[in-house]
Every structure is written in structure tokens, then in C-alpha cells.
Amino acid sequence: xxxxxxxxxxxxxxxxxxxxxxIGDIEETVxxxxxxxxxxxxxxxxxxxxxxxxxxxxxxxxxxxxxxEANHQISADLKNAISLAKQNIESFHKAQKLGKCVVETSPxxxxxxxxxxxxxxxxYIPGGTAPLFSTILMxxxxxxxxxxxxxxxxxxxxxxxxxxxxxxxxxxxxxxKKIFKVGGIQAIAALTFGTESIPSVYKIFGPGNQFVTVAxxxxxxxxxxxxxxxxPSELLVVADETANPAFVAADLLSQAEHGKDxxxxxxxxxxxxxxxxxxxxxxxxxxxxxxxxxxxAMENSRFIFVExxxxxxxxxxxxxxxxxxxxxxxxxFYANHIINVGSVFIGPYTxxxxxxxxxxxxxxxxxxxxxxxxxxxxxxxxxxxVTFQKISKKGIQQIGGAIExxxxxxxxxxxxxxxxxxxxx
Amino acid sequence: xxxxxxxxxxxxxxxxxxxxxxIGDIEETVxxxxxxxxxxxxxxxxxxxxxxxxxxxxxxxxxxxxxxEANHQISADLKNAISLAKQNIESFHKAQKLGKCVVETSPxxxxxxxxxxxxxxxxYIPGGTAPLFSTILMxxxxxxxxxxxxxxxxxxxxxxxxxxxxxxxxxxxxxxKKIFKVGGIQAIAALTFGTESIPSVYKIFGPGNQFVTVAxxxxxxxxxxxxxxxxPSELLVVADETANPAFVAADLLSQAEHGKDxxxxxxxxxxxxxxxxxxxxxxxxxxxxxxxxxxxAMENSRFIFVExxxxxxxxxxxxxxxxxxxxxxxxxFYANHIINVGSVFIGPYTxxxxxxxxxxxxxxxxxxxxxxxxxxxxxxxxxxxVTFQKISKKGIQQIGGAIExxxxxxxxxxxxxxxxxxxxx
Numbered sequence: 001x002x003x004x005x006x007x008x009x010x011x012x013x014x015x016x017x018x019x020x021x022x023i024g025d026i027e028e029t030v031x032x033x034x035x036x037x038x039x040x041x042x043x044x045x046x047x048x049x050x051x052x053x054x055x056x057x058x059x060x061x062x063x064x065x066x067x068x069e070a071n072h073q074i075s076a077d078l079k080n081a082i083s084l085a086k087q088n089i090e091s092f093h094k095a096q097k098l099g100k101c102v103v104e105t106s107p108x109x110x111x112x113x114x115x116x117x118x119x120x121x122x123x124y125i126p127g128g129t130a131p132l133f134s135t136i137l138m139x140x141x142x143x144x145x146x147x148x149x150x151x152x153x154x155x156x157x158x159x160x161x162x163x164x165x166x167x168x169x170x171x172x173x174x175x176x177k178k179i180f181k182v183g184g185i186q187a188i189a190a191l192t193f194g195t196e197s198i199p200s201v202y203k204i205f206g207p208g209n210q211f212v213t214v215a216x217x218x219x220x221x222x223x224x225x226x227x228x229x230x231x232p233s234e235l236l237v238v239a240d241e242t243a244n245p246a247f248v249a250a251d252l253l254s255q256a257e258h259g260k261d262x263x264x265x266x267x268x269x270x271x272x273x274x275x276x277x278x279x280x281x282x283x284x285x286x287x288x289x290x291x292x293x294x295x296x297a298m299e300n301s302r303f304i305f306v307e308x309x310x311x312x313x314x315x316x317x318x319x320x321x322x323x324x325x326x327x328x329x330x331x332x333f334y335a336n337h338i339i340n341v342g343s344v345f346i347g348p349y350t351x352x353x354x355x356x357x358x359x360x361x362x363x364x365x366x367x368x369x370x371x372x373x374x375x376x377x378x379x380x381x382x383x384x385x386v387t388f389q390k391i392s393k394k395g396i397q398q399i400g401g402a403i404e405x406x407x408x409x410x411x412x413x414x415x416x417x418x419x420x421x422x423x424x425x
Numbered sequence: 426x427x428x429x430x431x432x433x434x435x436x437x438x439x440x441x442x443x444x445x446x447x448i449g450d451i452e453e454t455v456x457x458x459x460x461x462x463x464x465x466x467x468x469x470x471x472x473x474x475x476x477x478x479x480x481x482x483x484x485x486x487x488x489x490x491x492x493x494e495a496n497h498q499i500s501a502d503l504k505n506a507i508s509l510a511k512q513n514i515e516s517f518h519k520a521q522k523l524g525k526c527v528v529e530t531s532p533x534x535x536x537x538x539x540x541x542x543x544x545x546x547x548x549y550i551p552g553g554t555a556p557l558f559s560t561i562l563m564x565x566x567x568x569x570x571x572x573x574x575x576x577x578x579x580x581x582x583x584x585x586x587x588x589x590x591x592x593x594x595x596x597x598x599x600x601x602k603k604i605f606k607v608g609g610i611q612a613i614a615a616l617t618f619g620t621e622s623i624p625s626v627y628k629i630f631g632p633g634n635q636f637v638t639v640a641x642x643x644x645x646x647x648x649x650x651x652x653x654x655x656x657p658s659e660l661l662v663v664a665d666e667t668a669n670p671a672f673v674a675a676d677l678l679s680q681a682e683h684g685k686d687x688x689x690x691x692x693x694x695x696x697x698x699x700x701x702x703x704x705x706x707x708x709x710x711x712x713x714x715x716x717x718x719x720x721x722a723m724e725n726s727r728f729i730f731v732e733x734x735x736x737x738x739x740x741x742x743x744x745x746x747x748x749x750x751x752x753x754x755x756x757x758f759y760a761n762h763i764i765n766v767g768s769v770f771i772g773p774y775t776x777x778x779x780x781x782x783x784x785x786x787x788x789x790x791x792x793x794x795x796x797x798x799x800x801x802x803x804x805x806x807x808x809x810x811v812t813f814q815k816i817s818k819k820g821i822q823q824i825g826g827a828i829e830x831x832x833x834x835x836x837x838x839x840x841x842x843x844x845x846x847x848x849x850x
Contacts, residue, residue: 078834081827088530088824095528096538103520105513105785113521116764118798130836166834202798217646220654225798229645250843257839289838335813339541346815351843354816357831358824360530361812373543373627373650375810385800387786388760390771391779399513399783402506406782409503409591411555413714414682418675418776 001278003303005271009314015302016319018231018368019261026214030185034218037189042196048186055161060197062163062179067172070165082170085358086137092360093142096379108395115383117147118225120199122191124206124216127156127183131164132207138362138377139205140174146382151176152201154191156183184208188215192224203227205364205377227377231368234263235352236321238312238334239277241270243327244348248273249280251325251351256297257290263367264301265319267312269328274303313337320371323352342371396422426703428728430696434739440727441744443656443793444686451639455610459643462614467621473611480586485622487588487604492597495590507595510783511562517785518567521804533820540808542572543650545624547616549631549641552581552608556589557632563787563802564630565599571807576601577626579616581608609633613640617649628652630789630802652802656793659688660777661746663737663759664702666695668752669773673698674705676750676776681722682715689726690744692737694753699728738762745796748777765797821847 007015036044042060049057102112123139126132136153143151153171155163163181171179180198182190194200203225204216216226235255239248248266255264268274281298288294306312309330316324320340328334331346338344342365343355355361364377375381391399400423407415432440461469467485474482527537548564551557561578568576578596580588588606596604605623607615619625628650629641641651660680664673673691680689693699706723713719731737734755741749745765753759756771763769767790768780780786789802800806816824825848832840 078830081830084531084824084827085831088534088536091530092528092536095526101520103517103785105516106509109513109779109784111513111517111785113803116766119764132835134831134835220645221642223794225795246846247843250839250846253839254837254843257837284839284842287838288842289836294839331815338811339544341541341811344811344813346813347817349818349821349847350814350816351821351847353828353832353840353843354534354821354824355812355814356840357828359534359814359816360528360536361814366809369648370650371809372545373809375808376812378538378810378812380805380810383800384791384796384798385803385805386763386766386769387780387801387803388769388771389775389780389784389786390756391775391784392772393774396774396776396779399509399779402509403778403782405502405506406510406559407778410557410559411714412679412682413712414675414678414709414719415778415781417709417713418672418679418778421671421675422774422776 001298001301001303003274005305006307007304012315012318015304018263026211027218029211030215030218033185034189037186037195038193045182045186045190045195048184049157049182052184053156055157055159057157057161057181060180060182062168062181067168067177070168071172073165074169078166082137082173085134086141086173088358088360089137089141090145093145093379098385106395106398108392108398109389111387111389113385113387116386117149117383118203119148120150120201121148121382122201122204123151123153124187124204124208124212125153125155125167126208127158127163131166133166133170134357134363135206136167136170136174138364140171140176142377142379143382144175146379148382150199150201151178152191152199153179154182154187154198155179156187157181185211185215188212188219192219192222205381207364227364227381228366228374229368229370232261232263233258234322234367235325236265236267236316236319236323237325238267238316238328239270239273240268240328241273242329243273245273245276245280247348248277248327249284252277252301253281253284253288253294254351254353255323256294256301257288260293260296262297264297265321266303267315268303268305269307269309269312271305274305278303309333320369322365322367322371325350325352340372342366342376426723426726426728428699428730430730431732432729437740437743440729443688451636452643454636455640455643458610459614459617462611462620463618470607470611470615470620473609474582474607477609478581480582480584482582482586482606485605485607487593487606492593492602495593496597498590499594503591507562507598510559511566511598513783513785514562514566515570518570518804523810531820531823533817533823534814536812536814538810538812541811542574542808543628544573545575545626546573546807547626547629548576548578549612549629549633549637550578550580550592551633552583552588556591558591558595559782559788560631561592561595561599563789565596565601567802567804568807569600571804573807575624575626576603577616577624578604579607579612579623580604581612582606610636610640613637613644617644617647630806632789652789652806653791653799654793654795657686657688658683659747659792660750661690661692661741661744661748662750663692663741663753664695664698665693665753666698667754668698670698670701670705672773673702673752674709677702677726678706678709678713678719679776679778680748681719681726682713685718685721687722689722690746691728692740693728693730694732694734694737696730699730703728734758745794747790747792747796750775750777767791767796767801
């Protein structure tokens, strides 16, 4: 843990710096895989899966038998938990539906906006030891609500050629049966270009390791969209003397266990609290199965004391955290003044875990300072906003003159003509 | 003009193909300019402006005197037109404000979403013979409504080191005084990295030539966001026997005059109409000052006859046009079934020009088939959606169990602990 007391504003940029990501080396690998998959389709996918996942896959699509087996392998308790989480995520994302709002901007000039689903989307779900089935809920639920017609999931197979049953069960509960056993760069290539087995999509969502992240970024050069650029997960807690040090420590550790490069920050307006939290971290960390990872992340964590809440919020906005927990008396002050953030957790009983799994908000959020300009995944991420207008004969008389002179000034006579013809009819 | 009658569906992909953009050569130039601007700041901007715009610029910022001069150079008629357009754009984009919608997903679990402005945005406005002051309205008006704190405009200077007065006047009417005389790749570099004169921003908006387009695309690799990828402008008109051929021809020509690479399509369910429109185009095109450009674009245009409206809408969704005009009896059918589109213009008195300038909708729209996955610029483009949650002691009891078992299954014990501690308090 690194502690800082009243750091000078001039030192903030360095204090809040994130580790820089280098994509140089990876880019070459990505381009190679992209080229092979474009040329050879499934054959290339098989070769790369053999090479990177050490398993031979004949049929990429998960079979009905596999779905049935997964269903039997999941406990009733986990099924109930997934069901509760799904309900909450559904009700929160349904509430984000855009109402049709017609505005008569001038008499006879009707303008409105409507959402349309992105017809084909691809969801990437990482494999490995921890099966991130919660991410399926976070991506599939809004995709279904948005009305996406084709929803495809790619996830890497394990050494035996299987996908974790929790992933298959959750996908199937969401109504998604198109799951393909392919991961890494080759999965992103398949979703971008399409192969014999796997359809190409218009937008790719989901987390992944640095290879997947770079592959998604480079895929945008081939006409596909992505949810957002990615980096290591982050948590910033602001706390004062009213905060429960055990809760604060538990929240910081829940972030630290994600990975060695996880970003963990505590901003406190109370010096004693910092000491107490350090003590709590020391006592809680020992029981964690992922202790080694958490320890490494905590080594790079930053505990910062500032004099008052005004300085605190400036510092927090300068960092732009993915997750922001408020455990302080002036909750409303922080909630109202935070600008650069992915998701905000207010009060002592609102751990980040709640939003990660079951409260209803989305856990796919902007990291690496991208909260300055990107939203987390929400219903909008699966739709496009289309504008419509319908102008009456009277309406074009109202605004036609303005259009004519503006078009003429821009040197676009044909734009003007299209109006003049109608006015003079 | 190329006409097609009842083309086979299998031929659609080729029929609807757009010219491919090659960014290879340009990429090298962009990387060179980016590197120089990062290293040398304003000095590099001066050098590139000398080289590409053939003018020496000492002070990039437009002065108060220049704003005043511009104000005197704009006619009262044009000022009134800009004022009307601005009002309509304002009322349509204000209506897009997100209401705060609190959802209690489980008892004691409150979740909501709020919009936050992107604090720093850069607007690129092309120069050249046609001063695109209308684009300032389309970008600056929603930026101001969204509450962006720092709004910066870059636009290339002419050979005398000036920016067109219509651009300066419009910016100043929108309340924007930070305009810099710099264009092309070097402008995008300045907005991405910042220089002594020009602040870096979080998101860059606006149209431009292929150099600007590639520069924006590559800028995303340096942590900045952009409005959307770009390509040549497009218009698709669907028409039946009720359509006025003169109006249809005028609309097609208004697209054709944009550039030689403009995409112009007519989809008709009436054969005779196609002949009539061809006749009208021939008679209208002669009077156009930009006739040569329009002729070239019309050479590549496609007039497609299909048997019925069902085939028509499938074809149109397959193309995903930026602008879509409906001049046909079954307006509602087309409006309800269009999915892949930027903006829709309904009925005989709704030319594309209306949306380009003054009806209130935005004219910054997805081209090149990107309407499949991108929205046009709207109020959201200048904001981020942030989620908030506040859970009570009772609330965490409600959903805590589900979080615990899900976290455990994902192998994230510290995530579980953060909940368990609170439940057991």
C-alpha cells in the first residue's frame, strides 16, 4: 500500500497514473490470426484453438446434449441466484427503454427519435478457471430486451473441449443457444469476418485478456463496432470517519483479487480511517484463496488523505474510476458532483459485488480513465437511435426560406433546389 | 445511372457494395504528423499548416476582432436563417434529455441512471470553398445542452489565414469562442495530444476529408473517442407511382452534388417512375453550379426496380442508408420496418435538405453501412450514462445470498466476503 497525505495538485497526474498498455507486439499476432481466419475460416479456427487452447475442436457449436448436461450440473441454489439476478437486471434495463418523443419544432415540422436494435451482436465470454457466467447476464439480458435478432456467444473450450456448465446454463436461461467453442483472437476474428460455422456480427461485446482486448480494438478497422476499449478493473472508495473500516477493506480486496494489475484506491478525509483500513486489509487478506493476486494488487494500491470533500471530488473526477463507492456522511455531495465514473455505489450496504452480480445495474464498465468519455454497457449499447421527420406542405413553407439561404451560402445549389421546387409547387 | 430490374437476392451484396476505402498510405502520414505534434506542439502545427494549407499562422486562436468582423459580414437574412435552424435543433435535442428513472429492483435495492456531460469535446469543421457552418449548429448545440464544459473548434485557415465568417458567426452564436485555425491531420493531433495553444479533449466530432477521417480513426488508439467512423455521404429514396418525379430527382441531385463519390440510390416499385425520374434528373442537372460533380456521382448511382414493398424494405435494410426518403403510399410500412438507417424523411414535403439544415434533427449520421451499428450524433453523443445504486441493510439481506453463491462459483471469494460481512453485521 502506498499512502499519500495531502498531495499537491501538481502531483495528481502522476499519482493517478495507470500502467500503460503496450499493444505493439500483440498487434502483429492479431493481424496474422485475422488474415488466416479470413482466408481459411473454420480450418484456421481449429488450428489456432489447437495451438492456443491445446484442444482439438471438430464442431464449434455447443450441442443440445451439452446444454442438457449443463442443466443437470447446476445446483438449485445457483439456479435460484441466477434467476434473481436476471430478474433485477431485466427490470433495470427494461426501464431504460426510450419513449417515442415527437417534437413539432416549427408548425408542420414533426421530428422524432426511435431506437432500433442492432440486428447481429457477438458476446465474448472468457473461459479459464473462473467461469464468468455473470457477464452473460449483463450482455445477453439487454441484447434480448433491445430486440437483437441474432445473438452469438463465443467462449474458449477447456482442455477437454468443454465450456463450463454455468456458462451454458446461464446462456440457455437467457434464450441463447448459439454458443461456439472458440476463444481468444480467433474468436474475435470469427465474429468480425464470419466463417462456415460462425456468423459475422455488427458489434462485439465482452471482456477478455490483453489479446482479446487488442483484437477487439483492431476489429473496428474492419467495419465492426465494439462495446468499449478495455483495461484492468478499478475501484475507488471515498470514506470519512463514519465509514466502517472492515467494509472498506472488504471492498478494496474484492477489487484486488481480480488481477495483479487491478487498480485499488482509497481517498479518505480522515487520517485514522486509513490506519484502520490498513489493519483490516491485513487481517482479511489471509483467508482469501486468491491471496497472492490480492497482495500484489494491494502493493500497487494508493491510499490518499485529503483535507476536505471538495478536494476529494476533484481528485476522484481526475482519476475517473470504473467503480466508485461512497462511504461517507456527505453521500449526496459526492453523488451529485461525480462526473467521470462508470458506476456509483452509495452507502455502507452497497458493496461493488452487488453491482457485479445481482442488483440490476450492468457490470461492463469503462476502465483505464475511459469513464471520461464512454458509458458502461446499457440498453442503448444494443440499439441505434434513428431520427425521423415528416414535414407538411405548410411546414416546408415555414422553414424553406431558412434552408434555401443556408444551402446557398454553403455553395450547395441542389440542396436549395430540393426545397424551392416544393415551395413553388 | 445504372438501372436494375428485379435483381436476384443473391446479387444484392454486389449491387449494394460501396467503394472500399484504403487507409494504408494515409496511415503512415497520420502517424508521422501525430509524432511530430506530440514532440513539438505548436511548432509542428505551424509547419504542417504551412505545408498543407500554404499559409503561415502565428496565433492559432481566432481573436475577438475577427469575431466582430465576421458579425458585420453576415447578412441579416442569413442571421435569421441560422437563428431559426438553431431554435429547431435546440428544441429537438433538448427533448432527448434523459429523465432520472429510479428502479427498486428488489426491496431496498435502488438503481438509477443519470447522464453526465463529457467535459472536453473538440469539433472539427472542414474549410474549403463551402463553409460548413451548419455542422457547427449540429455539434455545438447538443454539446452546450449536454453541459460540456470545454468546447473547442478547429477549422483550417484559407490562404489568407482566415476562417470563413459564417463559421465564426455561427460558433459565436452558439457561445463558442475557442476556435483555432488549424485543419487536417494536424488538427486531430492537436485535439488528441494537446499543444501549447490547443487543449486536448476527450472526444472528437465532425466530418472531414479522408485524411481527417483516418486521423480520427487512429486517434482512438491514443485514448480519445470519436463520434463515428465515416465514409462518403449517401441517400436512398424509395418511391412508388404516387411520387412526384421532380421531387425525387431534386433529392437525388442534392446528394449527388456533395462529391463524386456520393452514393445515390433509387428503389422504385413502379417502372414508369424510374423513366420519369431519369428525365427530371437530365433537365435539372444542367442548372447546377456543381454539375460536374453531380454528373459523376449520378454515373455511379443505382436505380433499382423491385416488385413490391416487402422486397424493397429488405433491400433497403441490406444497404443501411445514411439518409432514407420515403415518397410512397405506404409510408408507415417503410417507417415501421426500417432498421438499418441513419435518418428517415417521410412524405413529399420532407427533402433531405430540411434535416441537413433546419428541421431540428442532426445531420451527422452514419455512412458506409455503419447505420447497422451506430447512431447518428444526438444528445447522448455528448454525455455518458452513469449508473447509481443505494442498497439498504434490508436490501443487502434480500440479494446478498444470490451474490454470495454467484461470487463463489466464479471463484471470487473476496467478492463474497464484502457481502457476508455486511449480512452478518
